[in-house]
Amino acid sequence: MSEFEPKIVAFVCNWCTYAGADLTGTSRIKYAANVKIIRFPCTGRIDFMLLMKAFQNGADGIIVSGCHPNDCHYSSGNFHAKRRWMAFRELLDYMGVDVERITFSWVSAAEGARWAEIVNTTTEKLRKLGPYTNYQNLVKSGIEEEL
Amino acid sequence: MARIGVFICHCGENISATVDVVKVAEEIGKLKGVAHSVEYKYMCSDPGQNLVIEAIKEKKLTGVVVAACSPRMHEPTFRKACENAGLNPFLCEMANLREHCSWVHERNDTTTEKAIDIVRTLVAKVQRNAALQPIKVPVTKKALVIGGGVAGIQAALDIANCGHKVILVERSPSIGGHMAQLSETFPTLDCSQCILTPRMVEVAQHPNITLYTYAEVEGLEGFIGNFKVKIRKKSKSLDEKLCTGCGLCTTKCPQKKIPSEFEQGLGLRRAIYVPFPQAVPNKPVIDKENCTYYKTGKCKVCEVVCPTKAIRFDQPDEIIEESIGAIVLATGFEVKRSDFFPEYGHGKYKDVIDGLQFERLASASGPTQGVIRRPSDNEIPKRIAFIACAGSRDPAKGIEYCSRICCMYTAKHAMLYKHKVHEGDAYVYYMDIRAAGKNYEEFVRRAIEEDHVHYVRSRVSTIIERNGKYILKVADTLLGAQPQEVEFDMVVLATAGIASPGAENLAQTLHVSYDQHKFFAEAHPKLRPVETNTAGIFLAGACQTTRDIPDSVSMASGAAVKVAGLFSQTELTRDPLIAQVNRLGPPLYSTCVGCFMCQPVCPYQAIEREEIKSRDGKVIKVLAKINEGLCQGCGTCIALCRSKSIDIHGYTNQQVYSEVVALFNEF
Numbered sequence: 001m002s003e004f005e006p007k008i009v010a011f012v013c014n015w016c017t018y019a020g021a022d023l024t025g026t027s028r029i030k031y032a033a034n035v036k037i038i039r040f041p042c043t044g045r046i047d048f049m050l051l052m053k054a055f056q057n058g059a060d061g062i063i064v065s066g067c068h069p070n071d072c073h074y075s076s077g078n079f080h081a082k083r084r085w086m087a088f089r090e091l092l093d094y095m096g097v098d099v100e101r102i103t104f105s106w107v108s109a110a111e112g113a114r115w116a117e118i119v120n121t122t123t124e125k126l127r128k129l130g131p132y133t134n135y136q137n138l139v140k141s142g143i144e145e146e147l
Numbered sequence: 148m149a150r151i152g153v154f155i156c157h158c159g160e161n162i163s164a165t166v167d168v169v170k171v172a173e174e175i176g177k178l179k180g181v182a183h184s185v186e187y188k189y190m191c192s193d194p195g196q197n198l199v200i201e202a203i204k205e206k207k208l209t210g211v212v213v214a215a216c217s218p219r220m221h222e223p224t225f226r227k228a229c230e231n232a233g234l235n236p237f238l239c240e241m242a243n244l245r246e247h248c249s250w251v252h253e254r255n256d257t258t259t260e261k262a263i264d265i266v267r268t269l270v271a272k273v274q275r276n277a278a279l280q281p282i283k284v285p286v287t288k289k290a291l292v293i294g295g296g297v298a299g300i301q302a303a304l305d306i307a308n309c310g311h312k313v314i315l316v317e318r319s320p321s322i323g324g325h326m327a328q329l330s331e332t333f334p335t336l337d338c339s340q341c342i343l344t345p346r347m348v349e350v351a352q353h354p355n356i357t358l359y360t361y362a363e364v365e366g367l368e369g370f371i372g373n374f375k376v377k378i379r380k381k382s383k384s385l386d387e388k389l390c391t392g393c394g395l396c397t398t399k400c401p402q403k404k405i406p407s408e409f410e411q412g413l414g415l416r417r418a419i420y421v422p423f424p425q426a427v428p429n430k431p432v433i434d435k436e437n438c439t440y441y442k443t444g445k446c447k448v449c450e451v452v453c454p455t456k457a458i459r460f461d462q463p464d465e466i467i468e469e470s471i472g473a474i475v476l477a478t479g480f481e482v483k484r485s486d487f488f489p490e491y492g493h494g495k496y497k498d499v500i501d502g503l504q505f506e507r508l509a510s511a512s513g514p515t516q517g518v519i520r521r522p523s524d525n526e527i528p529k530r531i532a533f534i535a536c537a538g539s540r541d542p543a544k545g546i547e548y549c550s551r552i553c554c555m556y557t558a559k560h561a562m563l564y565k566h567k568v569h570e571g572d573a574y575v576y577y578m579d580i581r582a583a584g585k586n587y588e589e590f591v592r593r594a595i596e597e598d599h600v601h602y603v604r605s606r607v608s609t610i611i612e613r614n615g616k617y618i619l620k621v622a623d624t625l626l627g628a629q630p631q632e633v634e635f636d637m638v639v640l641a642t643a644g645i646a647s648p649g650a651e652n653l654a655q656t657l658h659v660s661y662d663q664h665k666f667f668a669e670a671h672p673k674l675r676p677v678e679t680n681t682a683g684i685f686l687a688g689a690c691q692t693t694r695d696i697p698d699s700v701s702m703a704s705g706a707a708v709k710v711a712g713l714f715s716q717t718e719l720t721r722d723p724l725i726a727q728v729n730r731l732g733p734p735l736y737s738t739c740v741g742c743f744m745c746q747p748v749c750p751y752q753a754i755e756r757e758e759i760k761s762r763d764g765k766v767i768k769v770l771a772k773i774n775e776g777l778c779q780g781c782g783t784c785i786a787l788c789r790s791k792s793i794d795i796h797g798y799t800n801q802q803v804y805s806e807v808v809a810l811f812n813e814f
Contacts, residue, residue: 005257007811009807009810014219015660015680016660018217018219019219019660019680021246021247022217022219022243022246022247023246024246024250024251025217025245025246025247025250025251026246026250028250028251029251030251030252030253031251031252033248033251033252033257033258033261036261036264036265036268036810037243037247037265038268038803038806038807038810039218040782040798040803041724041780041781041782041795041797041798042781042782042783044748044781044782044783044786045781045782045783045785045786045795045798046786047785047786047800047803048786050803050804050807053804053807053808054807054810054811057807057808057810057811057812058811058812059811070655071655071660072658073658073660073680073681073781074658074750074751074779074781074783075658075750076748076750076783077750077781077782077783080748080783080786080787081786084786108660108663109660109668109680110660110661110662110663110668111663116251
């Protein structure tokens with residue numbers, strides 16, 4: 001059997017990480033094809049329910065990435081995203097969601113190589129963790145309990 | 148029923164070499180809602196765009212996805228094409244198959260599958276795009292230039308000569324920048340001050356230019372065409388209107404032994420000082436850190452001697468707020484200083500100096516009146532060494548880049564030395580000679596052939612002092628020779644050019660991006676070199692990377708044209724990708740409950756209160772309302788809104804959720 005290839009979705013901001021990932025391309029740095037990028041104006045825009053939606057639809061892992069602290073195009077969106085992530089991580093952990101599957105990072109528009117590195121390490125980690133079937137069980141158990 | 152057109156670009160071979168574009172077009176064509184799916188060699192070319200335009204007209208498309216390069220590159224191109232075909236430009240999306248797929252993966256089935264996934268998400272998104280109308284905003288036709296070096300001066304003059312008002316802000320007491328410190332310039336060896344000072348005077352006298360020296364930008368709000376800037380004009384302890392610039396105070400001040408910044412520490416100045424004789428404005432400032440009065444409360448000699456009673460010890464800093472439409476950043480560069488080179492003893496040995504210090508020694512108005520003397524004992528050095536690439540191109544020191552100007556100024560320094568000390572010996576230790584520019588290579592050859600400067604290809608490993616001489620450990624790498632010790636009287640390091648101190652803070656204040664070396668980042672390395680990614684902010688000179696005078700001046704004129712182009716319009720159109728609070732019919736009016744949790748998170752104070760009143764004027768409901776002029780579309784309020792009452796055009800909840808779903812599922 002061939003190696004398990006995780007499905008990973010990346011939620012990135014337009015100004016830093018999206019541009020950084022563009023630079024990875026312009027620099028022709030190769031990385032794992034597991035990650036697909038969805039563009040947002042800012043990480044501050046990312047509603048964490050989107051992460052749940054991604055897991056529900058079969059994502060094995062998620063990357064959220066924006067600008068470094070103080071570099072946000074909109075001054076403070078990345079700080080809001082970070083604080084939201086701190087609170088949300090606790091909540092997810094409590095609910096039984098595997099928070100190891102979410103990578104939260106900062107990649108600037110100048111860090112093309114760093115983007116490739118983050119994608120590769122995340123992919124490598126998720127290959128070891130295997131498919132995230134547990135999430136579906138979690139949803140089922142939630143429904144059963146309600147019934 | 149949606150009728151989406153999908154256009155897949157080969158980008159020559161950039162995409163088609165790794166992605167099976169024919170298969171992508173085929174698979175995408177099978178999706179629900181896709182009415183047209185084709186591939187083409189160059190989508191951005193004229194025939195490529197026509198393909199889009201014709202398809203929109205013929206197939207009556209309701210949305211377009213162009214799968215090609217990054218939207219940061221060609222989104223405007225294709226949105227314009229859609230507009231030309233009569234389709235609202237905001238119904239066009241781009242799928243990034245080049246930067247995010249073909250360039251970063253090998254050719255195989257997985258890459259093609261990823262390409263299909265990417266296009267599919269955008270097809271799902273575009274079906275939920277709304278036809279939007281651009282927002283029109285007025286333009287304040289006044290520019291701000293930050294930095295008064297040669298680039299800032301040129302940009303300010305060019306904009307002012309186009310008939311627009313300019314505010315020039317300079318951090319130090321005089322404009323002029325590094326160019327005012329230079330003795331002579333390459334490759335013509337003409338006197339730097341002779342060509343610069345007339346420009347400085349022109350700035351001071353120009354009716355369209357307001358000059359603020361000893362001032363810094365503290366805050367910036369707003370957006371292109373409508374910025375509001377806050378400038379701190381530091382107290383000079385002087386009433387500039389009364390001061391005539393007679394300079395009496397600067398000769399009487401008892402604090403005489405302060406190292407002069409302008410002389411790079413090789414000369415001295417007083418506590419009340421004019422940085423250099425041709426300074427603009429030619430009026431003194433009091434350096435509060437070194438002034439006896441500010442330190443002990445006694446002295447006031449300057450106040451006593453001043454014939455016009457212009458000294459104001461109690462003068463506070465002044466905060467100036469100005470409305471401006473565009474900004475040119477021209478904050479320049481700095482050279483790496485002493486502690487960076489322990490192996491060369493820079494900072495420890497008095498006669499190991501940097502290039503900028505050598506400029507002052509060679510300058511007729513410098514501390515030695517243009518005679519090259521050793522700082523340690525004022526002797527004229529008989530043997531002098533110049534070390535190129537001191538710090539530059541040295542990954543071990545964290546500076547991988549070439550500083551671009553050092554090869555040329557080192558050749559110039561060696562030449563100037565030979566012109567002043569005919570019997571002296573000048574050695575240049577270099578890695579490579581990079582003399583790319585008009586008459587540059589000829590200039591270096593002149594130094595070698597006519598002025599007999601010895602060029603030795605070598606890396607100097609250490610410098611040690613022995614009996615007032617400096618011993619360099621070098622090896623001629625072209626001869627493959629063994630390392631040897633060579634004795635010199637003086638050493639000049641061509642230290643690396645680095646970003647100006649404070650560049651990072653300024654970038655964060657203005658929200659412009661910068662690279663890992665803290666140089667400001669251009670919007671596109673080739674096609675938009677003078678623009679930043681923040682609309683309305685432009686770059687000039689060495690703040691983007693170290694560059695020489697001709698390059699800085701041309702870049703400044705380029706930035707000035709961008710500003711003038713912006714100011715040639717009476718109103719600007721802005722992308723309407725901003726937030727909006729939903730509105731419903733009575734009795735609900737909106738799902739917004741007026742909790743105003745969104746207000747504190749908005750970085751632009753764009754969220755206002757709106758009262759819904761009944762016919763008799765009673766307030767029925769209080770809602771949040773987004774000010775269209777202020778909202779920049781970051782979307783932080785959307786993720787925060789508890790009742791999901793706010794949404795953002797271009798990235799609506801419907802759009803992003805459908806993208807996530809489409810990424811994993813066929814539809």
